[in-house]
Each structure stands twice: as structure tokens, then as C-alpha cells.
Amino acid sequence: DTGVSQDPRHKITKRGQNVTFRCDPISEHNRLYWYRQTLGQGPEFLTYFQNEAQLEKSRLLSDRFSAERPKGSFSTLEIQRTEQGDSAMYLCASSLWTSGQETQYFGPGTRLLVL
Amino acid sequence: RKEVEQDPGPFNVPEGATVAFNCTYSNSASQSFFWYRQDCRKEPKLLMSVYSSGNEDGRFTAQLNRASQYISLLIRDSKLSDSATYLCVVNEGDSSYKLIFGSGTRLLVRP
Numbered sequence: 001d002t003g004v005s006q007d008p009r010h011k012i013t014k015r016g017q018n019v020t021f022r023c024d025p026i027s028e029h030n031r032l033y034w035y036r037q038t039l040g041q042g043p044e045f046l047t048y049f050q051n052e053a054q055l056e057k058s059r060l061l062s063d064r065f066s067a068e069r070p071k072g073s074f075s076t077l078e079i080q081r082t083e084q085g086d087s088a089m090y091l092c093a094s095s096l097w098t099s100g101q102e103t104q105y106f107g108p109g110t111r112l113l114v115l
Numbered sequence: 116r117k118e119v120e121q122d123p124g125p126f127n128v129p130e131g132a133t134v135a136f137n138c139t140y141s142n143s144a145s146q147s148f149f150w151y152r153q154d155c156r157k158e159p160k161l162l163m164s165v166y167s168s169g170n171e172d173g174r175f176t177a178q179l180n181r182a183s184q185y186i187s188l189l190i191r192d193s194k195l196s197d198s199a200t201y202l203c204v205v206n207e208g209d210s211s212y213k214l215i216f217g218s219g220t221r222l223l224v225r226p
Contacts, residue, residue, distance in 0.1 A: 042216025106158040
């Protein structure tokens with residue numbers, strides 16, 4: 001399968017714990033995005049990378065959230081001191097950006113439940 | 116006002132019916148428009164891009180009205196497998212990368 005993959009698919013944690021999610025984009029895609037989706041809502045943009053550079057962070061992304069894409073391939077999203085309000089589906093997407101055109105392809109998501 | 120607004124539905128239609136979904140967006144500078152499909156507890160998948168001239172892909176037709184900031188999706192000859200949530204998506208103004216999703220319209224196709 002050459003699509004976007006995410007790991008883990010499900011995570012249950014206790015409030016106050018740290019969690020880290022991984023995303024492997026489609027090979028050779030230069031852009032990688034993180035979104036968050038809660039029940040009954042569409043995905044909300046969190047942050048994105050072009051190659052290894054993090055170019056924008058949404059104001060939704062508090063200081064407890066950090067994302068990296070160290071080699072311009074896979075990315076990690078870490079949430080420190082989790083809160084119940086962090087419970088959501090975290091979606092990763094990747095795209096090949098060329099000349100202003102791109103289509104974002106989503107991974108299966110990591111479903112986080114904070115108890 | 117939400118940046119992308121959709122009727123949440125559900126739209127409950129029999130197999131073979133034609134159904135239309137509408138969506139409005141608030142940012143007149145948006146340049147890219149899409150419909151994504153999302154099955155329950157799955158990731159969104161691109162259904163089709165929406166072009167100014169309108170475009171068709173099999174049973175699916177998308178239309179864009181820039182003046183009214185309105186996007187539509189028409190599904191003809193509905194199949195049971197079309198049951199899903201349909202997300203209207205636009206990019207944020209001049210930025211090509213930041214996608215703004217509507218909350219989705221739920222479609223149920225019954226036998």
C-alpha cells in the first residue's frame with residue numbers, strides 16, 4: 001500500500017500524559033499536513049510542512065502541541081500534558097505541490113481518547 | 116458565520132434517486148474547491164475537484180458559482196454504496212495549502 005499511513009490507529013491515554021503520533025506520507029510528496037477532526041465536524045487545519053520546514057501553525061495548536069518532520073519524510077505530532085478536550089481524530093495528509101497545484105491525500109487517522 | 120456551510124442532513128433517499136447537496140463559502144478569494152467523501156470512522160477521500168466551468172465524473176456532477184460563492188454536488192442514480200458524509204472543501208483565500216472543510220452532509224441511500 002503506497003498511501004499515507006499513520007501509527008497508532010488508536011490511542012487511549014490518561015489526562016496529563018504525553019502522546020506521540022507518526023505519519024508516513026506518500027513517497028516523494030513534499031507537503032505534509034496535520035488536521036484534527038471532532039465528531040460531527042469537518043477536519044480542522046493544525047499545521048503543515050514543506051519538506052522539513054514547518055511553514056504554518058494554526059492558533060488551534062497550543063504550546064502543548066509540537067510537530068516535526070526532521071528529514072522531510074515522516075512526521076510526528078506530540079501532545080504534552082493531554083487534556084480531555086484533545087480527544088479527537090488526528091489526520092495526516094500529504095501532497096505533491098507543483099506550480100500552485102496540489103491534491104491532499106489523507107491517512108486513516110489516529111483516534112485519541114483522553115480519559 | 117462559518118467559513119464553509121453545509122446542510123448537515125441526513126438526506127435519506129431510495130436507490131436510483133437523484134440528490135443534490137449545496138455548500139456556501141465566505142472567502143471570495145478562495146481559488147480551489149473540492150468535494151471529499153468520508154465514510155463512518157474513516158478518512159476523507161477526494162471525490163472530485165470543482166472547476167469554474169463545472170465538471171462531471173460518471174454519476175457525479177459538481178458546479179461552482181463564484182458570484183454567489185456557492186458549490187453544488189449532484190449524484191444521479193444513487194447507489195447504496197454512496198451512503199457517506201460529503202464534505203465541501205475550499206482553500207483559504209490565496210493560500211493554496213490551507214483547506215477549510217465544511218461539517219459535511221450525510222447521505223443515506225436505502226434499498
